[in-house]
Amino acid sequence: MIRVLDIAILGLLMDRDHHGYEIRSQLRDRLGVSANVSFGSIYPALARLERHGSVEAVAADVRLSSLSTGSLSGERAAMRTLRSGTGLGRRGRKVYRITERGRQEFVELLANPATLDDAKGFSLRMALAKYLTPSLRVGLLERRRADLLERLAEVRASSHNAELDSYARSVMEHAARGVELDLAWIDNLLSTERSDTNPPSFARDAK
Amino acid sequence: MIRVLDIAILGLLMDRDHHGYEIRSQLRDRLGVSANVSFGSIYPALARLERHGSVEAVAADVRLSSLSTGSLSGERAAMRTLRSGTGLGRRGRKVYRITERGRQEFVELLANPATLDDAKGFSLRMALAKYLTPSLRVGLLERRRADLLERLAEVRASSHNAELDSYARSVMEHAARGVELDLAWIDNLLSTERSDTNPPSFARDAK
DNA sequence: GTCATCATGTAAGCCGTTACATGATTGC
DNA sequence: GCAATCATGTAACGGCTTACATGATGAC
Secondary structure, eight states: OOOHHHHHHHHHHHHSOEEHHHHHHHHHHHHOOOSOOOHHHHHHHHHHHHHTTSEEEEOOOOOOOSSSOSOSOSOOOOOSOOSSSSSBOGGGOBEEEEOHHHHHHHHHHHHOSSSOOOHHHHHHHHHTGGGSOHHHHHHHHHHHHHHHHHHHHHHHHHHTOTTOOHHHHHHHHHHHHHHHHHHHHHHHHHHHHHHHTOSSSOOOOOO | OOOHHHHHHHHHHHHSOEEHHHHHHHHHHHHOOOSOOOHHHHHHHHHHHHHTTSEEEEOOOOOOOSSSOSOSOSOOOOOSOOSSSSSBOGGGOBEEEEOHHHHHHHHHHHHOSSSOOOHHHHHHHHHTGGGSOHHHHHHHHHHHHHHHHHHHHHHHHHHTOTTOOHHHHHHHHHHHHHHHHHHHHHHHHHHHHHHHTOSSSOOOOOO
């Protein structure tokens, strides 16, 4: 019932309203999801989240998406409003907004240790880390760090296997370097996190 | 019909006979497959490959798998032979051997540009690259290189997006470093490949 | 007026995991 | 003799992609 895509969609909607078509590009551009997620996943996910009460369809806000850094003319016109009873705005776009319930679920899902952190799950969460409290962020980072240390030991052991030919060995060594790079990143994030949390006891947000 | 797991299994069997249970650990240790592939995938895959005539079940060779670097006592005894008509050896292990047909399919699959190269697909192929001719290896590397350059441009563009918070940006920048590391690896492999192919015109194998 | 792109949705199917069912071998 | 590990297989289910079906909008 906990789907990674749900977290990603809710995370995007935390920032502002989106319609389905737009979500795909945002997954790539703002959350760093590598492969283009297909619409065959996105639309059913939105429908499910709506049924579940985590998001709701709203009147389409005038588009300011593509270019222009937002600051131009706000709200050019409410436009010939909704087509049917549901939230279909101009041009058939169906714009979704996260509900209060969705917000609560989102933060729980984001911090949840259940959905275990492979590379993709982790970098998705990290891209949304500004919605976590500092201590939850540190927890997330430390869990990831432990996983990576384990993986590093495995892959180093493999690369010392004497029976490997030069290509297989090269793959193993490269995998080790990749994990080391990840670890350096995590360690860097952790130290930043800890020096930022110096000041007394109130939580600070990113940027 | 072209399954990544098939390539991996055939690749392992190119080297020597294996039974299913063993294949799982070999995928990790020799081919660098990160997550443990479940038996629920492996056994059906072997059955499919057998039906297809790419592999065949043979009498179990006496185990020399776990420890001991092979050179001890060869063939300790044929043992109370096969249980039923099929290739069930001692202790119920079902040992598979690649057929001539399987060998042919394997090299085709390994070089095949159809199964497009994501990170995992590529490093699997590279771990098996000793079975490719030098020119096929170079082709594989160059295709991967082109993909990575594209990906690098994307991820760099994303990381310059001014609207990202510091966490999302950090994710993007780290992704870029990862791709750069991959590229450096590929370039290094390519230059090795090219300097190795200096000598006249006959193909050399790895190690 | 037509083509590319934007936009939403449904259905079939692939590929993999989890869970279940079963049993042999080895170490203690 | 009992537990841990080795060993093989099947069935259900889940999530994601592909392909299909449909239509609006904007550019030329």
